[in-house]
């Protein structure tokens with residue numbers, strides 16, 4: 001670990017003059033542009049994936065696995081923007097003055113932070129290409145795709161929201177989410193990037209404790225709109241459900257019929273605490289590919305595909321009605337039975353749409369064999385993760401047996417809680433720490449880069465789950481029970 005660090009103003013601060021907390025550096029007195037962090041969660045889609053791309057409603061909830069972005073501003077003489085994304089082995093630096101600012105700010109092309117952007121501008125995409133072609137030339141084609149997707153998502157947002165006068169910065173990203181597993185890793189990084197850039201151009205109010213919910217909602221909508229643009233760069237044809245639940249937090253019912261209008265988003269504050277088992281097949285795939293598969297089926301067999309998508313929407317709306325009914329009781333075994341049966345039906349329809357995978361079917365088989373609950377794939381499918389709603393009366397020894405089998409067959413099990421906070425901000429990147437000189441410590445970039453695995457990241461900067469640290473702030477929205485977008 002380095003003994004010196006770069007602080008918010010770019011000067012080197014030697015932290016060794018006072019006793020050093022492991023992994024953390026002493027807080028500098030008053031930096032002008034302090035380092036700060038944003039964080040956003042992953043998600044599970046409980047009902048409605050794929051159908052949501054075709055204008056149907058979907059229900060999704062956040063999980064406690066999250067991405068974290070540390071933004072460090074460099075001194076004035078540094079005219080570079082660097083991305084450090086160690087999870088995918090990606091580092092890249094651009095010279096700010098060489099980027100295609102004139103194309104992005106040309107009349108008719110320039111977008112304002114409050115604009116609604118629903119598709120990528122082909123001229124802007126083209127202008128970025130020379131700056132993406134130098135990205136990771138040394139790695140395999142497959143890896144380069146992953147690197148370029150992340151780089152283009154950042155660059156499009158940076159050039160749309162920033163300007164040539166932007167200060168040099170380093171964006172360091174770590175995530176506790178598996179990538180390409182259906183848990184919304186791309187959306188969570190798009191939300192982190194969108195929130196960070198909007199904060200840097202000073203267009204966000206809060207978050208703060210006594211912020212009126214209406215004002216908080218406006219900030220979240222702004223972050224979410226640009227996160228969707230980030231997703232457009234990675235996915236091709238995203239519905240926007242992943243970035244929406246990642247921005248708003250908790251759980252949402254989401255629907256986007258008309259892509260030229262904002263989607264309809266209903267926060268589900270009474271989303272039940274479902275006893276879910278989340279299992280990763282470790283079979284990576286790309287969301288864009290799976291979405292394209294359903295698109296192709298719809299083209300070749302429109303009538304049948306439409307019926308299946310409509311049936312999926314019926315599943316989602318039935319679950320939504322149940323959750324919102326006045327006599328809803330999440331502890332009633334009949335409720336679990338109904339929600340579980342709806343999951344099974346939803347999975348069957350996804351199988352018919354061609355987006356399951358033998359490894360996903362194997363998870364379902366093992367759960368069904370033990371009579372332990374109801375299983376469906378979650379996210380894009382084609383591999384990735386499955387969720388199982390466990391029966392309230394599932395015998396503990398049978399559950400243990402299932403876990404053993406899953407481990408033996410190289411599946412990955414996750415412990416996660418549903419319905420946590422959405423996008424969060426740690427400004428400045430300082431955490432309260434008992435025993436530190438003035439009760440707080442600044443997050444050190446080196447330590448953040450080197451934090452070991454998911455536990456190390458959570459222990460250092462955690463904004464959710466078990467290791468939640470004081471200092472993180474979240475925008476809070478009010479409860480709503482009606483659609484306010486297109487229906």
Ligand SMILES: Nc1ncnc2c1ncn2[C@@H]1O[C@H](COP(=O)(O)OP(=O)(O)OP(=O)(O)O)[C@@H](O)[C@H]1O
Pocket residue numbers: 085087088145146147148149150151173174175178179180181182183184185186187189234235242285286287288379380381384
């Ligand atoms: N930790 C990370 N660091 C850098 N880039 C990341 C990270 N996580 C995700 N990405 C970017 O997101 C892409 C993965 O997006 P993809 O939509 O295929 O998977 P997902 O978001 O995990 O799954 P789903 O959309 O089904 O929920 C990667 O190719 C990469 O560009």
Ligand SMILES: C[C@@](O)(CCO)CC(=O)[O-]
Pocket residue numbers: 045048049050051052053182184235237238239240241242287291378379380381
């Ligand atoms: C498969 C999909 O419905 C969910 C991916 O998490 C794609 C999308 O909504 O963008």
